[in-house]
Amino acid sequence: MKSFLSLILILFMTCGFAHGIKTIDNPEQPVKKNSGKILQLKEVLQIHDVEGSYYFKFPNNFKISAGGDIFLTDEKQLLKFSPDGKFLKNFYKHGQGPQEVTYVKSFLLEDEMLLIYDSGQNKIVIFNHEADEYIREFRLPTDTVFTASELFYRYDGRLFFHRRETVENKGKIELIDLDERFISLSPDGKRYEKHIGFPRKVFNGRVGENSLTIKFSEFFRCPADGDLLYVSHTPEYNIKLYSFKNDSILYQFNRKYNRVEVTEASRKYAPGGNFSKISLGDGQWYTPEVPKYHLDIQALFFVKGKLWVITSTTTDDKKVLVDVFDKNSVYEENFYIECPAFLSPLEIREWIKAIDGDFLYAVEEDKDGSHFIKKYKIEFFETSR
Secondary structure (H helix, E strand, O other), X not given: OHHHHHHHHXXXXXXXXXXXXXXXXXXOOOOOOOXXXXXXXXXXXXXXXXXXXXXXXXXXXEEEOOOOOEEEXXXXXXXXXXXXXXXXXXXXXXXXXOOOXXXXXXXEEEOOEEEEEEOOOOEEEEEEOOOOEEEEEEEOOOOHHHOOEEEEXXXXXXXXXXXXXXXXXXXXXXXXXXXXXXXXXXXXXXXXEEEEEEEEEEEXXXXXXXEEEEEOOOOEEEEOOOOEEEEEOOOXXXXXXXXXXXXXXXXXXXXXXXXXXXXXXXXXXXXXXXXXXXXXXXXXXXXXXXXXXXXXXXXXXXXXXXXXXXXXXXXXXXXXXXXXEOOOOXXXXXXXXXXXXXXXXXXXXXXXXXXXXXXXXXXXXXOOXXXXXXXXXXXXXXXXX
């Protein structure tokens, strides 16, 4: 098996180095010859608003526990549902006392532990969500380093945050690199350390009291097994594998990809494309330049030990191409997933909120425009298109 894998790596991948980082260049076509099938989804349940208990405005930040419980945030809510959709608890209790929060920026699930980052009070609140028991809380160091940061992982007892760095460009409006910086907090919550930064393309500037930021690349994080994290932060098809243990990028990988050009019809889905012009105050206006291509990657998901890359390649019948890489970053196969009627295929990550094992969790709208949660079973793949 090992010799076969080595042969595959030799035949289908070319390794090089870019900026000191090992690069794995995959070919345009995947290894498996029966790729290009259609992903089939079977609806399992729907979760709608329940008046007096909870409501849905902007359900987001979905996380699924080891037991299949569904966690998500919404306006002044951190909700927990059972695997069959039963409402269990709202962990958001507004206030400034013990167990109370003012703004849930992000949260983590680690076994039975729920760790809530309250950015309003710069503190971490910890519950045992299985026993519905409050454990403890602590304040973060009183330093602006955690301003606008997001808690996203815990490794070796340290809490990892990421934040977008800021820059003062003295009134210029220009395309620059702003780092998405990793910061870790010691287990006792008293000391922090700055780690690697991932540059992200943005148009940035300030005129008087008005500031402007237009993202020309997204920043996607996707935890994998153990100490590994997949990161995508460029407009082009490129993924880095980061190690928490080594605090470094192990390597980066890609595949030969035909980029999707921005058309007049798809312009509004491109970076800056939903603006015709932007007011900067005092009669000054700025018209953003829209890139030639859409972002190659729309989202990353780690599913059963493999990386799913949702691309910007779409079909006329609203299907979106998903690439699959194995644990060695070999471009193994691909398939298509159908986008719901109410969304453009170039917005599919607004629909898919989580994929866990055999289940996909999505946010949809009813005829009145109200949001609800839908859980799908990933059934099988049809014959090729």
